[in-house]
Amino acid sequence: MTHPRYTRLIDALPSTVPFVGPEAQERAAGRPFTARLGANENGFGPSPRAIAAMAAAAGDVWKYGDSTSFELRAALAAHHDVNVPNVLVGEGIDGLLGYLCRLLIEPGDAVVTSDGAYPTFNYHVAGFGGVLHKVPYSDDHEDLDALIAKAIETGAKLIYLANPDNPMGTWHGREAIEAMIKKVPDGTLLLLDEAYVEFAPEDTAARIAADDPRVIRMRTFSKAHGMAGARVGYAIAAPELIAAFDKIRNHFGMCRISQAGALAALQDTTWQAYMRLLVAGARQRIADIAAQNGLSTLPSATNFVAIDCGGDGDFARAVLTALGDAGVFVRMPFVAPENRCIRVSVGPEPELDRFAEALPHALEAARTSRMK
Amino acid sequence: MTHPRYTRLIDALPSTVPFVGPEAQERAAGRPFTARLGANENGFGPSPRAIAAMAAAAGDVWKYGDSTSFELRAALAAHHDVNVPNVLVGEGIDGLLGYLCRLLIEPGDAVVTSDGAYPTFNYHVAGFGGVLHKVPYSDDHEDLDALIAKAIETGAKLIYLANPDNPMGTWHGREAIEAMIKKVPDGTLLLLDEAYVEFAPEDTAARIAADDPRVIRMRTFSKAHGMAGARVGYAIAAPELIAAFDKIRNHFGMCRISQAGALAALQDTTWQAYMRLLVAGARQRIADIAAQNGLSTLPSATNFVAIDCGGDGDFARAVLTALGDAGVFVRMPFVAPENRCIRVSVGPEPELDRFAEALPHALEAARTSRMK
Structure with a gap:
């Protein structure tokens, strides 16, 4: 056989x-x-409005979701004061991590993360043959300087940083992140996972120019919006990088009910x-x-x-x-x-x-x- | 920059x-x-029971879906008279096609399909560097003999066949498919896309031994169950092949609401x-x-x-x-x-x-x- x-x-x-x-x-x-x-x-x-929107969308689920998640992206772009081509909606941050690794990583490529940081990121890196270089936490915080130094040392294509951090819950203020971004070496992309940032003090989320090619930030409806099971994450980055996902992503991968729920959740301030x-x-x-x-x-x-x-x-x-x-x-x-x-x-x-x-x-x- | x-x-x-x-x-x-x-x-x-199940699940969407989709897989295994390790649930057939291509295709690998068949399959093959070899339809039907001959000629790793066919709606009876499976050459996998088979005459779905390593069949809740926007597809294949998906798939990629809806839809005969x-x-x-x-x-x-x-x-x-x-x-x-x-x-x-x-x-x- x-x-x-x-x-x-x-x-x-x-x-x-x-x-x-x-x-x-x-x-x-x-x-x-x-x-x-x-x-x-x-x-x-989740927000009661989001629950109601999802329940209402259930009867419409015979339709594929909008493959461009246009309405949700437009609302997110307005929310973050960027343009629609800066925003990608995907099947949770986990899904987006997989796509990003596929865009960048070939066997042998160096990737930097913290030792003990998000294992699903490591899983996707390994899944495309990337070589993980890990730096230790420093006093229960991710060590920004050590991440940059390791990226320079290894010629890494990608650095993973969660701010606030999972699993420790610690965080860096936005000035520290913005200072780190200035040190990202040529040819390296900083993946800034902000899954938890809505729970953080106001000055935690870094201010990043919408067309800055050194950073991709990721957010989710799983945490602050209480919709982990809906699988809605999004990325904000330069339009060129966002457009690259269109070469490989599952275009009709988003659940239509989840799209409706996320839009309602975003509106329920x-x-x-x-x-x-x-x-x-x-x-x-x-x-x-x-x-x-x-x-x-x-x-x-x-x-x-x-x-x-x-x-x-x-x-x-x-x-x-x-x-x-x-x-x-x-x-x-x-x-x-x-x-x-x-x-x-x-x-x-x-x-x-x-x-x-x-x-x-x-x-x-x-x-x-x-x-x- | x-x-x-x-x-x-x-x-x-x-x-x-x-x-x-x-x-x-x-x-x-x-x-x-x-x-x-x-x-x-x-x-x-969708079935009114599925709509009700999805509406009811909306409030529970703060939980990630079961990463193994166990209940749904158990129900599908019973429905198809196979075992749970024969069944994989994923983010629509589109998502499963992407995973399967990733499992098998490296740049330059040969893949066979019909000229004019499902473009999303072609998209995923190209996305992993596969080389598509296409055979023409014969009298508006996919040409089973030509697909096999082309696979032998090119040493293809994968053959795509939709039965019934999309976009023509034509089909082959199960005897023809079963005869084709016997001719699948060593080292080739037949991907049998049965997205529409529930609409076909009773003798259309091929009978395939659960551990037959030559075939993977794919089904969906998008068509007969009217749940395209929910993104629930599944594959039935030998346990070894199903287990291989665990190396790369987005384990928590399934929408929890969709899992609940699919289970209810399956039960509403x-x-x-x-x-x-x-x-x-x-x-x-x-x-x-x-x-x-x-x-x-x-x-x-x-x-x-x-x-x-x-x-x-x-x-x-x-x-x-x-x-x-x-x-x-x-x-x-x-x-x-x-x-x-x-x-x-x-x-x-x-x-x-x-x-x-x-x-x-x-x-x-x-x-x-x-x-x-």
Whole structure:
């Protein structure tokens, strides 16, 4: 019998998956989580106007979505004070990361990121044969100077920077980012992932000229707009770069219902302000819960909080496992020393109550197992 | 200023788009279509149960979709009498085509298709540097023997076959397809696009062993289930091939609302039967409208009908343009002699009424312009 002949690159790739989703974990455990606080989702949900728009669009789903997402792009362009050709809408930032890697990366090309930063970006880089060069975090922050230095050293085509950072929740002010952009070497593109920036202090989002060819920024409706399952992300960059995506993207890839929901969410500025208050309150609640257990938290400009469990990665992993056994889904950073933390996403009070109830027992279980 | 450094392949790709969507055409024309019959959408819409499931899922869209689409895959596996590892759910067949090309095609690799077949497949092949070898249609049907012969001649990694065919609507019975599969040469994979097969006579879908490594079949919720805008396609193939997609796919790429809608649509077998009746009726109506204008139609096993306009490609193009000017959106085949036809998708009576009203004038306009 015959078999498909895969490319050499595919044959060499491992069958790894960046994240095991909560549903898969629930099936493996044979029971549902009672608190879903691990995937940096926004449990406060989308704007009621967005929900209504999506429900209304369901009956129209026999039509393909607009392949240019024109209305949404026009609204985003106005929102960001750029032009429509500066904006690309795609299937979540994850989808856009894949497209961008495909545009730039051939086997052997150098790419720079932080060690412990977003694994889905690394997955896409590896998927096109790129060689990842990682620099360590500095004091739980992404190290802007080290990223630039490594890009110069390796001749990188692409630098990945999340501001605010995931998984730590820390951030740099816009002046620091703007100063970094000035140092991006010739031939390098800075991918500035601003998935969480709507939760950050006002002076966090960098001001970037719409035609600056050194940077592509990415945003999403998954976090501040509470629409992770809708898969709507967007990129802002120079028109030439945005146009290049048209050579390869899945033109009719956007869900029509999601397009309608994103447009309504963008227009509901009242809900956005309300959401920032809810998320800030939940961040404080997570910090309070940590403090009640004698633990400290990192300052966060996102919809999640890194709790320092006060030990090493094994200890934090034991806490995370015990929380999971108690039905509380959280995640944790991947590398030391950041992996001394667990990462808890915001959510409504009842879910945080369950976390508050489970944490002391989880810490106790982790401490007991450490003493064995 | 610095610029991104694209891959050599990207630099060489043209900025072409497989299809200009109806919304883009409407914006260019400055007015909406009054009959949307061009994109092989299903204007009868989705099952009311699917609409209800999508509306209900809108409030839950703060959660990422299940990255394994497990429930939907389990239901599809049961429906097709295969196992879950035989089934992959993805972002429409278009998305799956892109993934499959990425798995198999490196620059210079040979791929076989029919001249005038699905341009989005060609787009993805070109996007990975594949070399397309095209065989002509035979009597408005895809030519199974010619496809196999060309694959042997070129050492193709991949053959594309749509059964039933788009854009002609013609089809082969399952025995012919099964006989073709036996002839697929070593090292070649047959991509059997069955997007329209639910509209075809019962003996059209080939029976293929679940672990047969020579074939991957693709299906969709866009056509029979009336959910084109939801972007849900799926593939059935040997587990090894299905697993290979996990190396590269956008794991969290599925819209959660679409997953819920597809599951409900699959379960609504009453609606599916009703839909087949509606579509068969609309096909007959399109044939009647053609006959009233002295035109013949091709037999169709799909949700669209190719009308032979009785002239050449230029004449059919003039008819299509005049229909567009009258607010009726249809499309047409790309190459001769199939491009003597226009392709009209099914739709509810009011839309077909507008087509019936516009067609005589469009034919008149095309004839007049031909005499100039």
